[in-house]
Amino acid sequence: MVNAASMVGSVVSLWRYPVKSMLGEELNASEVTEQGLWGDRAYALIDAETGKTVSAKSPRKWGKMFDCRANMPSPSQVKITLPDGTVLSSDAENVNQMLSNLFGREVRLETSAPPEHSIEMYTPDIDGLPDQDQVTDAVIRPHSFLMGQRCIC
Template identity: 45%
Template sequence: MTTRVGTIGALWRYPVKSMLGEELPAADITARGLDGDRTHALLDTETGKVASAKNPRLWRNLLTLSASATGDGGVRITGPDGADVSHDDLSQVVGRPVALATEPPSKAVIDRANPNEVLDSGIEVEVGLHAIELPPGTFFDYSTLHLLTTATLDRIGKLSPRGSVEVQRYRPNLVIDTSEEGFVENAWIGRELAIGPQLRLRVAVPTPRCAIPTLAHGRLPRDLDALRVPAQHNRLEPLPGMGLHPCAGVHAEVLVPGRIAKGDPVLLE
């Protein structure tokens, strides 16, 4: 049975891992994900690890920078004031010796801080780290495409003391506008989505949330409830043996590539 569950409300890509991204009116989705997404990352030249704000003590300043694709395979990076940041100045801005890379190292690794310890201790304190090996040849954490519904955002917002939460905190590629309520993506696991005339996706796993939603994003201040609410109301086990994690959104695999645009219908099959 095929059911229309919503429409594409927004498309986002993040040309440099852990930097702020750019919203697009339309995009090509390939087996590698949304065109131009996570094509670059910063490498810590001392450790060889990929820089990720999942370890906020070292890398939270990445979220003060914005990245956009230049169309020739490059990226433009700007600071909070909108001024360009040269690649040579990135080390000074983020406070660590880094190099901008387009090719991940063999067995690329990021450090993920324990999100509960970050909530309890803050972003200045050393907390437990878990090394995550990225999928070969990519700068992605788990899969090439991340989906989030307005229903989940509304649910988190209503449960938050502020009464709202910003989509940018969760860094989705596709935002699906839906009239349904609650954490509706949970029921899509293992099913397929048809979007626009060609794109077909398989919803793979819930998205386990790290400390990133709690951090300042550009001019958005810190918001601990962006993680506390999923931790209290939507704890799931993404994969057998992982244990329960706060989740919001889902990861998806591309079955049939295609071009999609804002407003395209989203069908659950």
């Protein structure tokens, strides 16, 4: 039994997000690695034009990310449900084309981070925040597409 004085919280639900910035899946259990939940942010979309990691932190450009849901049925595969209900598999030949069509620009589903990759971040127009109503770049730490060893954090 845990001493109530030493308890700092409890887990009510457990969620994993296999593709950065997409909706994820609720889990009953998960392995936890040094990088966090196994398989969390194991995949990401890369903007082919800029080479940057696609992120919902730039909602004007990538707002449709929240309309997609990802789940990881096996260690080597992610499934993405598009807004119209179409389910794409990461190992399908047309996955990049289908995602590019959805976003209106060329993207690639990747499991390894490009060297020195970054994301675009939008800062809302809220008093006291720096760079209000602007899109700026943020550097993501190296080697951060890790599943065990790959993760976009």
